[in-house]
Amino acid sequence: MTSHDEDELRALVREAVARRLQSGEGPSAVKPLILTTHASHYRYALPESDGPCLIEPAVQCTHCGYCQSHGH
Secondary structure: OOHHHHHHHHHHHHHHHHHHHHOOOOHHHOOOOOOOOOHHHOOOOOOOOOOEOOOOOOOEOOOOOHHHOOOO
């Protein structure tokens, strides 16, 4: 990216911020993000292994947690 491109990008960002501030849509207008949990994030309480991987027994366990979850 050349200096000219960076200057144009900065100008565009300044213009967008100025428009947003003039419209009254500042930070107070931002709605909070509602986070929910998904079953794919839960982990089962399986014992840690220093031996072979439960999913791929030909390799050593790396403690990635794949076998303790739904895997996605």
